[in-house]
Every structure is written in structure tokens, then in C-alpha cells.
Amino acid sequence: MASSSSLILQPLVLPSTTPRIAFSRLVFLPRSLSPRLRAVSLSTIAMAERTKLPHVLTVAGSDSGGGAGIQADIKACGAMGVYCSSVITAVTAQNTVGVQGVHPVPEAFIEEQLNSVLSDMEVDVVKTGMLPSPGVIKVLCDSLKRFPVKALVVDPVMVSTSGDTLSAPSTLSGYRDDLFGMADIVTPNLKEASALLGGMQLQTVSDMSLAAKSIHKFGPKNVLVKGGDLSGSSDAVDVFFDGETCYELHGSRVQTRNTHGTGCTLASCIAAELSKGSPMLEAVKAAKAFVENALHYSKSIELGSGPQGPFDHLFRLKSPPYNVAPGLKFQPDDLFLYAVTDSGMNSKWGRSMTDAVEAVIKGGATIVQLREKQMETREFIETATACMEICRLHKIPLLINDRVDVALACNADGVHVGQSDMQARTVRALLGPGKIIGVSCKTIAQAEQAWMDGADYIGCGGVFPTSTKKDNTTIGLEGLKEVCLASKLPVVAIGGIGIGNANLVLGTGVKNLKGVAVVSALFDRESVEGETKELRSVLERMLSSVSEGTVVL
Ligand SMILES: Nc1ncnc2c1ncn2[C@@H]1O[C@H](COP(=O)(O)OP(=O)(O)OP(=O)(O)O)[C@@H](O)[C@H]1O
Ligand SMILES: Cc1ncc(CO)c(N)n1
């Protein structure tokens, strides 16, 4: 066969959820075909099954250490399922200690690379990194005018975290006056935002919002000021401004030295998501989640002796699918009306768990937890899987009480644990960074521990006495307030809460309190849907309006 045929790689679209991603299959053409027929056959195959790959072109510098620059960009795009071509602007000698040397590529040759790729390869999005001189910015602007693309992501790389200069200070005006006006988004870190604004001090999240608004005046459609280097911040906050609204994007701060290249990776992931057709804010959120996950998986990597190590972009290849399967990302506002099922109550009223879940969602629950103490494991998994389908359909997160094994088996969105269940830190290790973890806490010390263990929220109570947990000591509204004020995590109040007293709980208006968790008041009733609707309207009436101008996500 090999002697009479030649192998040709040809794109094949698999019927998958990402139909725009092409895979290869082998096609055999007999050597006996005349050259003209071979050419015709090939072009026919190509026309019939032509697949457009989402394509990002990165225009950036090489990092010999492989953690940032071009190397980070290509790995990040690959991890996001996007093709990445590269125009190299400079070659750096770099490692975990710092930058030992920079060798700029001649501007004329950068132009030649741009021309080669843009004239031929249907680029969707251009992402820029290190642009060492004003001349390079000019060459790039000219090329983009000749070959317009769908979106331009500008990461105005100026100084590495090690303090080494990567682009001449004279590029500042090129960025501000020429490139920013063409950009769909610019992504400065704190130092870069400060340099762009003539040395403005950036020390708080509100300074970051002011900076984002000022940089927006230079002409980009959107600005993301990155807060990776915000000292004293317990979470990783970035500020996004779209010309109208400022959004604070909060993520967990991963405790690791392996953060070299986070900025390059973030910008590349934004570009990759845009090339797949995502709207801008969704692209930014997906990119931030990717960086956080990658840092989490790379915490223990030891590479190099310097202060900042690289991280592993391709962690997804090594992770079990349940750890990285796209689920619903936790939003603190999901805690608003938190329904906790109780199998005893459901059987008392003659309804199945799936009926109960469907009804509570129709009534307006914003998150559901399955709390099941009696069912056999196999039946529990089957029921939980059916509940997951309902929740997915309505985009409502589903958590499992205590049973990590059941959560893994049905790919639930997360797990809620109590003080005598598995420690949240262990749950996190088993579920991975993308899943939601809640911990029941009565005290400030427990809330602090939950935060250190990597939980996403705490359930605080029992606020009032309840028949669901008879021997439970109650902490009252005062106890709730104390824990909320000290907690670094969002809080949902639990214990004896229903239509009659929910307004007392939300009415405390205390920081971090995001909603109420309810069992009997929804499920020990004839109409779950009706009770949920009524509770929801009580809660909505109590909800104070979001502070003006700033939406906290
Ligand atoms: N320790 C961390 N844990 C979680 N997210 C982080 C951490 N450090 C940075 N990030 C996130 O990574 C992204 C890049 O931010 P950062 O401010 O570090 O950019 P940068 O300084 O340009 O990066 P670099 O120069 O190292 O490539 C932001 O979304 C930021 O919130
Ligand atoms: C080549 C290169 N680009 C960007 C950065 C910023 O992280 C870096 N350190 N090196």
C-alpha cells in the first residue's frame, strides 16, 4: 500500500460540541493517478471538507525560559483549542531569575513576518505582547490597516516582573496615540497602567477603576487593568471597563511563586475566546478562570532557582475530565435563594427528588443542594444525575451535600460539607479548582479556615431553631452578623428561615451576606413552586439596589 499510495493529511470535522475544531485523518490517493487528477482530487476533498480554524496571531517576544512571551501565547491558545501563528519581535535570554539579554528583530523583518501570515492565513484575532520600539508599533499599525482582522488584543508589555525593561519608554506614545485606537481591549498590569498615565499611583481597586476609565480615553473599546501585583490583596482582582460600566472581576489568589507569564497567558486566552466568537466580557472571564486554574494546578512545580517560576498551560491534558469539564462558574449571587432538598419531606408529600428540584427551580431558586441521608448510593447517583440534567437546562448550579463520590459520579457543580465531614481542602483536591465548595460554619474561626481551605462560600447558622436539625445550637441574627463581617467568603444564612422571617435576615444588610438557604419552608409544603415564588418575592423586595456604576461580580 505504502509504495502505491501517498499519505495526505486532510481536515475532518468530528461531530463534537466544538465543530469548528478540525482534526486530521489520513487519505490515501493511488500513485497511479495522473498528477492533474491527483491535484483535482485533492482540491475537491479540500473544498468539500474545508474547516475554518479559529486563528490567533501573536506578535510578541520569545522567552527562552518558555514561561511568558510567544511560548506562553502558543501554549495558551493551544489549550483553548485555537490555532496560533507567531510573529517574533525580539528574542530574549530569560529564566526564572530575570532577563539576561534582549535581541530585537529588525523592523523590516517583523514586517516581512506580518506580511507572510496576514496575507495568507485568515487570522481572526491579533494579540500583541512585547513591542520593543516605536518603529515596531508603526509597522504593526500599518500591517493591520492593510490586513484588517476581527479583533485586536493589546497587552502593553513594558517591564518584566523581575524589573527588566522589555520595551523602550519611547513606545508609550506609540501605544497611546496609534495602537490603542485600533484595539478592542488593552490589558495593562498595575505598573503599565501607571506608566501610561504619567506615573499615577495605583494602590487600591478604586485606583484601578479610575485608571481603566482614563486609559479608555486613549481610544481602545475596552480596558482591563490587571491586579495580579496588587499588594495586600487577598483575592486576585482585575477591573474591566467597557466605556460604560466598570466591573470588578474577583478570583481566588493562588499562593504560588509560579506566576511568570500570567499576563501574556491572560491576553492570549482573551484573544482565543474572541476568535471562537465569545463576547468580550465572557472572553475576559473565561481567560481569568483559565489562568486561575492553571496556577492552581502548577502550585507545586519546581523549575529554576529564581523568584518567579513558570506554570503549566497544558494541565488539562493531565487532569481527569471531571476536574476540568466546563461547569457553572460560581457567582456569589447564586446564594440568593438556596434550596436544600430533604428526602423525608418529599416522600411525605408524595413527590420525587426530581419533581422537587424542577418545582423549586420554576419557583425561582438560584442554587440547589441535594441533601440525602438515606438513599442507597446507586439510587442516589441515578437521581442526582437526573437532577443535574434539570439544573443544566435551567443553568442553575447543583451541589451535593457531603458525598464527594456522588458529586464526581454525576459531575455536579460542587459539594457542601459540614464541620465533621471531609475537610474542604481535601474536597478541593478531589474536585479540582472549577467546582463549587461550601462549608457550614458557626464561628469566625471556622469561616477563616474555610477560606484557607479554598472554599467558595460558607453556610452560616442555624440562625433560628429548626426541626431539620433538632440538636443544633442556634447563633441568632447577632451570631450571623459577626461571622459575616469577619468572613472573606460570601455567606448564605441557614436554619429555620422561611417566608415569615427571611426579611429579618436579609434586612440585616450585613457585608458578605448574599442570601438564605431554606429546607422545610419550601419542601415541607404542598406546593414547592408556589412557596418558592412567594419567598423569592419577599427576598427581592428586601434586596437593596446595586451600588451605582460599579457591578461587583
Ligand atoms: N497568584 C495569583 N492567583 C490568581 N490569579 C493571579 C495571580 N497572579 C496573577 N493573577 C491573575 O493573572 C492575570 C495577570 O495578571 P498580572 O497582574 O500578574 O499580569 P502581568 O504582571 O502582566 O503578568 P506577567 O508580567 O507575569 O506576565 C490577572 O487576571 C491576575 O488577576
Ligand atoms: C518575551 C516576554 N514577553 C512578555 C513578558 C512579560 O511577562 C516577558 N517576561 N517576556
Ligand SMILES: [Mg+2]
Ligand atoms: Mg505580574
